[in-house]
Amino acid sequence: MDILTGSHEQSVMTVTLSGRLDALEAAALRNVLDQAMSDGLVNLAIDLSDVDFVDSAGLAALVKGMKDARTVGGDVKLVSPESADAMRVFELTKFDQVFTMVSDIEDILRNW
Amino acid sequence: MDITTEVHPGKQTSELVLHGRFDAHEADLFRAAVEQALEDGHHNIRVHLANVEFVDSTALAELVRGMKRCRELRGDLVLVSPSDPVRVILELTKLDAAFDIA
Amino acid sequence: MPHDTILEASHLGLRDLGQWLDQVFEAVGWSSSASRGAIELAIHEVAANVVDHARPSDGRIMLSATTDKTELFVRLSDCGNEFEPSCVVPPDPENPQVRGYGLMIVEQVATSLDYQRIDATNNWTMAFAVDVASDTSSQD
Numbered sequence: 001m002d003i004l005t006g007s008h009e010q011s012v013m014t015v016t017l018s019g020r021l022d023a024l025e026a027a028a029l030r031n032v033l034d035q036a037m038s039d040g041l042v043n044l045a046i047d048l049s050d051v052d053f054v055d056s057a058g059l060a061a062l063v064k065g066m067k068d069a070r071t072v073g074g075d076v077k078l079v080s081p082e083s084a085d086a087m088r089v090f091e092l093t094k095f096d097q098v099f100t101m102v103s104d105i106e107d108i109l110r111n112w
Numbered sequence: 113m114d115i116t117t118e119v120h121p122g123k124q125t126s127e128l129v130l131h132g133r134f135d136a137h138e139a140d141l142f143r144a145a146v147e148q149a150l151e152d153g154h155h156n157i158r159v160h161l162a163n164v165e166f167v168d169s170t171a172l173a174e175l176v177r178g179m180k181r182c183r184e185l186r187g188d189l190v191l192v193s194p195s196d197p198v199r200v201i202l203e204l205t206k207l208d209a210a211f212d213i214a
Numbered sequence: 215m216p217h218d219t220i221l222e223a224s225h226l227g228l229r230d231l232g233q234w235l236d237q238v239f240e241a242v243g244w245s246s247s248a249s250r251g252a253i254e255l256a257i258h259e260v261a262a263n264v265v266d267h268a269r270p271s272d273g274r275i276m277l278s279a280t281t282d283k284t285e286l287f288v289r290l291s292d293c294g295n296e297f298e299p300s301c302v303v304p305p306d307p308e309n310p311q312v313r314g315y316g317l318m319i320v321e322q323v324a325t326s327l328d329y330q331r332i333d334a335t336n337n338w339t340m341a342f343a344v345d346v347a348s349d350t351s352s353q354d
């Protein structure tokens with residue numbers, strides 16, 4: 001019998017945002033996520049609890065990050081925004097069912 | 113918008129990909145691979161069983177032993193994609209309920 | 215017509231069991247039976263117990279197989295230590311243990327399993343119902 005061995009680390013990178021995640025800010029987020037991926041950090045927990053507004057451009061940056069991560073066996077998981085204005089775009093697009101969205105960052109870190 | 117990032121180191125996971133016949137003759141080999149992973153601090157071990165064409169109760173015993181060792185260290189030993197012979201023996205011994213199977 | 219073989223009583227020797235069983239199945243036209251894998255495993259487990267516990271001094275395990283319609287009868291004998299049924303502890307599913315699953319597997323797969331000690335030899339007889347109606351077409 002042959003046994004091949006390999007190992008990998010299941011690190012999780014948390015990204016904490018505050019303020020507005022709109023078209024102007026989406027590019028900055030995309031850079032952070034792209035950099036994490038090239039550093040081999042494919043498990044990303046994005047904390048949106050302190051974000052007061054998210055629009056479709058902001059959502060697009062999150063979705064791209066999630067798809068890139070899932071392609072290499074990782075994922076992007078979210079801490080839900082407390083603000084209704086921020087949460088609305090997820091509900092209207094039903095992306096609240098595509099992303100894992102929890103209320104506490106510890107839930108993500110503990111159970112990744 | 114402010115963006116702050118932090119990396120949380122996670123558990124190291126060892127992947128053991130088995131290929132061939134896993135019988136009593138191979139027990140020591142497998143046990144050594146598990147012990148090596150645990151020595152390296154990898155308390156999560158994923159054992160890939162898609163290419164195991166024969167497995168007997170001695171091999172099964174090694175999987176149980178490895179699983180217990182990992183759980184003692186708060187990790188786990190997960191059986192990944194068990195081949196049909198592996199599934200059969202897990203069902204016959206009712207150990208399909210004891211293991212985490214991916 | 216019985217099919218006989220002798221296996222070397224070692225874990226490496228047990229690897230010849232599959233080939234012998236293939237010959238038996240082919241001779242009767244059972245080549246595509248779905249139960250073949252489980253049957254090989256069951257016979258293997260009895261033989262493995264001979265290697266681990268009976269430890270025959272001549273290093274041999276005698277196997278003989280006969281068939282009748284859809285049943286396979288296998289007799290396995292060796293001249294090693296006597297089998298002690300009281301030493302077998304049935305596994306508890308709530309508490310997965312490391313050893314002891316061999317006989318449990320045989321009892322699940324075989325329709326009957328008998329042991330007799332005759333003239334300083336151990337004799338195991340097993341009967342199996344063979345699934346001959348199936349067409350395991352995983353052939354490409």
